[in-house]
Amino acid sequence: MGQQLQGWRSASGQRLWLSMLINAVEEISRPERRDERCDPQLLAALRAQLARPALAPMPYASAYSLRN
Known part of the structure; x- marks a missing residue:
């Protein structure tokens, strides 16, 4: 575990x-x-991370863009 995933948004990622x-x-x-x-x-540390609010989506980001 603890691996950094590069390009995780691709299908193989x-x-x-x-x-x-x-x-x-x-x-x-x-x-x-x-x-x-x-x-x-x-x-x-995990509890502190989970207590933080989720990031809101960017107002200019499209739900269909591959760059989201």
Whole structure:
């Protein structure tokens, strides 16, 4: 995990992203992994990130543009 995805908006990039997500979910779903403790600092950082508001879409961006 922690890989930087370049060009994730392309079809192959989206498949790669989805594949990595599925692998991560499958890995963390294993019983021996569910019993592991998470780093408290990592959890705090994640909570802080999730507490931030989502970015609003740009008013000039088209829903159909490949550059969104």
